[in-house]
Amino acid sequence: MTEAAIATPLTPFERLGGHATMAAIADRFYTLIETDPAYAQVRAMHGPDLTPIKASLASFLAGWSGGPRDWFTQRPGRCMMSIHAAYAISPVAxxxxxxxxDRTITDIAPPDGQLADTMRQLLSDMALAMGR
Ligand code: HEM
Incomplete structure (x- = not known):
């Protein structure tokens, strides 16, 4: 068997650029939330210091995309939907x-563009499902 035939396929986490991409996405995302009035409803729902949630989002995205699962092991039995059920999220938010x-993923442009589009779609679906 050749080496290529037994190689383990890369995870989405790896194909998207690993921790560097997840950290860049989290940083860009909350910077946009902080600075662009178009996202004022989302900003208003968060505390003054976005540093902890930035770290949490980067860690979640890592585990969710098939990388290190620290975010999930630190929150046994929890998922994004159950965590957000505690908040009154309007369809506008x-x-x-x-x-x-969507803007963040365009700005960061992870190396695998097709997979980045899938990520964009899945996160959009997840966020829109939280609005009620
Ligand atoms: C795919 C969609 C979403 C993801 C991946 C996400 C990500 C996160 C993360 C990682 C946390 C921190 C949880 C923790 O550390 O245990 C969090 C908390 C929170 N999220 Fe989201 N979120 C999403 C959608 C939304 C939406 C649509 C809103 C509406 C504004 C929202 C508002 C909040 C609030 C209010 C908190 C808690 C406040 C805080 O910790 O500052 N999230 N979210």
Missing amino acids: ARQWAEAM
């Missing part, structure tokens, strides 16, 4: 979140 993430 959900759309703001999805639009800011």
Whole structure:
């Protein structure tokens, strides 16, 4: 058997650029939320210091995309939907979140563009499903 035939396929996490991409996405996303009035509803729902949530988002994205699962092991039995069920998220806020993430992924441009589009779509669907 050749080496290529037994090689383990790369995870989406690896194909998207690993921790560097997830950290860049989290940083860009909350910077947009912080600075662009178009996302004011989302900003208003968060505390003054976005540093902890930035780290949390980067860690979540790593585990969610098939990388290190620290975010999930630190929160046994929790998922994004159950965590957000505690908040009253309007459809407008959900759309703001999805639009800011869409812009973020365009700005960061992870190396595998096709996979980045899939990520964009899945995160948008997840955010819009939280609006009610
Ligand atoms: C795919 C969609 C979403 C993802 C991946 C996401 C990500 C996160 C993360 C990682 C946390 C921190 C949880 C923790 O550390 O345990 C969080 C908390 C929070 N999210 Fe989201 N979120 C999403 C959608 C939304 C939407 C649509 C809103 C509406 C504004 C929202 C508002 C909040 C609020 C209010 C908190 C808690 C406040 C805080 O910790 O500052 N999220 N979210």
